[in-house]
Amino acid sequence: GQNIDQPTEMTATEGAIVQINCTYQTSGFNGLFWYQQHAGEAPTFLSYNVLDGLEEKGRFSSFLSRSKGYSYLLLKELQMKDSASYLCAVKDSNYQLIWGAGTKLIIKP
Amino acid sequence: GAVVSQHPSWVICKSGTSVKIECRSLDFQATTMFWYRQFPKQSLMLMATSNEGSKATYEQGVEKDKFLINHASLTLSTLTVTSAHPEDSSFYICSATGLAGESGEQYFGPGTRLTVT
Numbered sequence: 479g480q481n482i483d484q485p486t487e488m489t490a491t492e493g494a495i496v497q498i499n500c501t502y503q504t505s506g507f508n509g510l511f512w513y514q515q516h517a518g519e520a521p522t523f524l525s526y527n528v529l530d531g532l533e534e535k536g537r538f539s540s541f542l543s544r545s546k547g548y549s550y551l552l553l554k555e556l557q558m559k560d561s562a563s564y565l566c567a568v569k570d571s572n573y574q575l576i577w578g579a580g581t582k583l584i585i586k587p
Numbered sequence: 588g589a590v591v592s593q594h595p596s597w598v599i600c601k602s603g604t605s606v607k608i609e610c611r612s613l614d615f616q617a618t619t620m621f622w623y624r625q626f627p628k629q630s631l632m633l634m635a636t637s638n639e640g641s642k643a644t645y646e647q648g649v650e651k652d653k654f655l656i657n658h659a660s661l662t663l664s665t666l667t668v669t670s671a672h673p674e675d676s677s678f679y680i681c682s683a684t685g686l687a688g689e690s691g692e693q694y695f696g697p698g699t700r701l702t703v704t
Contacts, residue, residue: 511692520680520695521631565630569691579630 480504482578484566489584490556498551498564498581506571512540512551513565515580521565524551553583561585590614591683593696595652600671600703607667610681616661621693622654625678637664638658661685671703 481503490496502510507526513521527533527542529550539552551564568577590613600606610620622634635656637643643656655667664683668675678700682693 509691518678518698518700519699520682520697523692526692573691574636575633575693577631577633 480570480576482566482576484578484581486579486580487584489586490553492556492558492585492587494556495552495554495557496583498553498583500549500551500566500578502547502549502566502576502578504568504570504576507544507582508569508571508573510540510542510549511567511575512538512549513567515563515565517562520554524564530564546574556585558585558587560587589694591617591681591694591696593681593699595699596697597700598702600701602672603670605667605669606671606701607665608662608679608681608701610666610683610696612683612685612694613661615683616685617664618661618685619683620658620664621682621684622656622664622666623680623682625680625698631680634666637693668701671701673703676701676703 483501511526512524514524515521525540527540532541537554542549563580563582565580567575592611594609620637622629624634625631633646634649635643635645637656637658639658639661645651653669658664663678678698680698682695
């Protein structure tokens with residue numbers, strides 16, 4: 479079966495750095511996405527990785543290792559507004575998105 | 588660019604009635620639209636995938652006669668929840684893909700919160 483694993487919840491301090499991990503087992507791989515979802519709102523796109531390595535976009539970076547079936551989202555200089563759920567999603571061989579359950583990130587002052 | 592709208596943003600209806608939710612891509616042509624449902628504190632659950640002009644493909648366990656999807660144009664898809672029951676109360680979100688040359692990321696609408704009383 480297809481599976482995406484993420485921690486359920488993480489807590490971090492304002493101004494610090496946090497890394498949210500995602501491991502996946504899917505039938506084929508055509509890219510990995512990270513989305514941010516604030517409570518009661520729809521997800522918004524953060525990043526896309528299809529090749530191994532690190533993609534940096536401002537305070538957010540995403541890393542991918544296809545051989546390990548592993549990705550992480552790195553958030554730097556945390557702000558209170560970063561409190562949200564972070565969803566990892568993998569596009570499989572049929573180009574269908576398989577979603578993780580999301581990681582709820584709590585930022586404390 | 589890549590804006591997707593949904594209407595209504597929230598709706599309350601009585602059990603047994605039907606509710607229609609619209610999803611529009613405002614500044615691009617959406618070749619494919621997706622409908623998701625999300626219960627509180629749970630992840631997104633894909634209900635169906637629809638391509639313009641063809642029948643929607645429903646995920647296993649989703650009743651196609653209860654959740655009617657119409658994708659009549661490249662900018663509009665509708666989801667009709669027929670004979671709604673309280674257990675259908677949920678957050679319904681649509682998304683769309685279709686911009687040329689991009690990664691196939693899905694652009695999400697703001698969601699529709701449905702409460703069935």
